[in-house]
Amino acid sequence: MSQGTQPLALCSRHVFLDRAHPDVEAAIVIEGGRISTVCSRDELAGISPKARIQDYGDAFLCPGFHDAHQHVFHTALFASPLICACAGTSEDECVRLLREATSRPAGGARDHAGAGNGWLVGQGWRSALWDPPLAPTRASLDRAFPNRPVALYSGDLHALWVNTRGLEELGITEDSEAPAGGSFDRDEAGRPTGVLREAASMAYAARVCADLPRDEVTRAYRGHFQASLSQGVTSVCDMALCALPGVDYVYEDLYEELLAAGELPVRINLFPQNVGDFKRIESLQARLTGDLLRAPGTKQFFDGVSSAHTAWLHEPYVNPRFAGDCGRATIDPALMRDYVLAAAERGIATRVHAIGDKAVSSAIDIFREAKRRYGMPRQGANSIEHVEGLSHADVAAMADIGLVASVQPQHIVIDVGQPARDLGVRRASFMWPFASFDEAGVAMAFGTDAPCVPDVAMQVLSCAVTREEARTCEPRGGWLPEQRVTMATAIDAYTRGSAKVTGREAELGTLAAGKLADLVVLDTNLMCADPEAIQGTRALATYVGGRLAWEA
Numbered sequence: 001m002s003q004g005t006q007p008l009a010l011c012s013r014h015v016f017l018d019r020a021h022p023d024v025e026a027a028i029v030i031e032g033g034r035i036s037t038v039c040s041r042d043e044l045a046g047i048s049p050k051a052r053i054q055d056y057g058d059a060f061l062c063p064g065f066h067d068a069h070q071h072v073f074h075t076a077l078f079a080s081p082l083i084c085a086c087a088g089t090s091e092d093e094c095v096r097l098l099r100e101a102t103s104r105p106a107g108g109a110r111d112h113a114g115a116g117n118g119w120l121v122g123q124g125w126r127s128a129l130w131d132p133p134l135a136p137t138r139a140s141l142d143r144a145f146p147n148r149p150v151a152l153y154s155g156d157l158h159a160l161w162v163n164t165r166g167l168e169e170l171g172i173t174e175d176s177e178a179p180a181g182g183s184f185d186r187d188e189a190g191r192p193t194g195v196l197r198e199a200a201s202m203a204y205a206a207r208v209c210a211d212l213p214r215d216e217v218t219r220a221y222r223g224h225f226q227a228s229l230s231q232g233v234t235s236v237c238d239m240a241l242c243a244l245p246g247v248d249y250v251y252e253d254l255y256e257e258l259l260a261a262g263e264l265p266v267r268i269n270l271f272p273q274n275v276g277d278f279k280r281i282e283s284l285q286a287r288l289t290g291d292l293l294r295a296p297g298t299k300q301f302f303d304g305v306s307s308a309h310t311a312w313l314h315e316p317y318v319n320p321r322f323a324g325d326c327g328r329a330t331i332d333p334a335l336m337r338d339y340v341l342a343a344a345e346r347g348i349a350t351r352v353h354a355i356g357d358k359a360v361s362s363a364i365d366i367f368r369e370a371k372r373r374y375g376m377p378r379q380g381a382n383s384i385e386h387v388e389g390l391s392h393a394d395v396a397a398m399a400d401i402g403l404v405a406s407v408q409p410q411h412i413v414i415d416v417g418q419p420a421r422d423l424g425v426r427r428a429s430f431m432w433p434f435a436s437f438d439e440a441g442v443a444m445a446f447g448t449d450a451p452c453v454p455d456v457a458m459q460v461l462s463c464a465v466t467r468e469e470a471r472t473c474e475p476r477g478g479w480l481p482e483q484r485v486t487m488a489t490a491i492d493a494y495t496r497g498s499a500k501v502t503g504r505e506a507e508l509g510t511l512a513a514g515k516l517a518d519l520v521v522l523d524t525n526l527m528c529a530d531p532e533a534i535q536g537t538r539a540l541a542t543y544v545g546g547r548l549a550w551e552a
Contacts, residue, residue, distance in 0.1 A: 068498035069408060118149075182198045182201065198310055233457055252284060269502045270284060298350050383403060413479060
């Protein structure tokens with residue numbers, strides 16, 4: 001709702017202005033969608049006597065949260081009736097959950113996933129967490145769904161589990177070759193088992209999702225944005241999910257339709273794929289110049305994930321699946337260099353997915369050359385996404401060249417035993433080193449990577465501060481507790497840091513005169529909350545550009 005032309009003053013005894021002023025009494029005066037003045041309540045009458053005052057008392061005000069890494073299409077989709085949840089503790093349980101979902105009575109829009117003979121799409125399985133941790137096969141799905149094509153996204157979105165009918169629908173046979181950067185799991189006889197990995201999963205999943213009704217997808221986006229506002233998330237980076245040309249799941253046309261209809265309530269920053277052709281990103285940057293929808297840069301992928309042995313390492317995994325198993329680059333390093341340098345020459349930022357230590361150090365080398373030759377991007381910032389495994393020297397190098405560490409705190413506690421199982425104790429002892437980043441001066445941008453982890457803002461903060469799993473509070477004291485950060489650092493990374501990676505630090509991320517008035521009002525003072533109380537914190541109101549966009 002519009003606040004009109006009268007100045008609005010939001011007051012509280014606990015305001016997070018920025019990291020240096022994390023808990024102060026203040027009045028935030030808003031005019032024309034921006035903060036005009038920050039002053040004390042006592043000074044307000046003299047500075048802005050006509051302001052309409054909204055006094056939040058002891059509630060906690062801070063800049064709106066900014067999810068620096070999210071896959072909006074899938075996050076919206078997986079929270080909608082279009083998709084079935086199948087996050088079981090075993091292969092059999094996943095199939096059982098799917099059968100139960102499809103046998104429930106009809107419920108309007110919920111029919112799409114559960115009824116008929118079209119594609120049945122689900123999400124959530126993580127075979128690395130099963131006992132034993134073996135990949136599923138099409139056989140179990142075939143027994144439950146012999147005549148209907150089924151496609152199930154893994155919890156981390158790096159694999160797709162398909163039944164025989166689904167393989168037939170997609171045209172995958174024993175002779176089929178996986179797309180570049182992807183693979184098909186095969187049995188001893190060379191037959192596809194039904195699991196597609198990395199680029200293969202994304203390429204074929206796009207064909208599955210193409211059948212989804214456009215109006216229901218748009219409805220899912222609207223619902224997702226309201227859910228974001230209800231948590232205090234006012235800005236989101238929509239990141240390319242695949243590097244194959246034409247398959248990145250960043251749908252600018254949908255955003256532009258919502259924007260034209262006045263139905264885009266949060267700020268969106270698009271990061272489509274960087275595949276060496278810059279017509280798309282340059283066109284987006286030329287036409288998306290408003291406050292709500294921008295395209296600050298591009299994204300590429302250097303490797304996969306360590307739990308699937310697709311993260312690229314300097315030394316082999318300690319539990320190798322074949323001799324010399326170091327994972328692999330999903331793109332030839334020379335081609336990655338060409339893409340990043342070509343973008344840098346045009347002043348375009350690139351954000352590179354790199355998880356394994358070899359992928360991270362290789363990305364750093366390329367970005368170092370890009371900065372030396374072309375300087376910094378004209379908007380946005382170069383970053384490494386996830387940056388999970390690396391050395392102390394890599395941290396120093398990132399600080400030296402101004403690389404942003406775009407990290408997702410919830411990833412830390414998906415499975416705290418997995419890094420040691422796959423990488424060994426030595427490498428697992430220095431991962432997601434948030435405190436080391438902070439001490440070295442590496443800017444961090446926090447996000448969720450939803451839907452790979454829950455789209456829950458308070459989990460982002462609690463996992464960074466405690467390094468404990470949000471639901472169980474395990475391991476007590478945190479995993480690698482020396483890498484915990486303070487709440488002020490966490491909020492800064494989830495606001496200003498994310499604004500930095502989008503090139504919007506001058507107008508977003510802190511509460512100061514001249515900045516866009518994006519704020520969240522929380523019922524708990526995060527600066528003095530017990531760690532376990534963080535999870536119970538709720539938003540009372542969310543403002544975007546000075547407008548009350550959501551209220552409890």
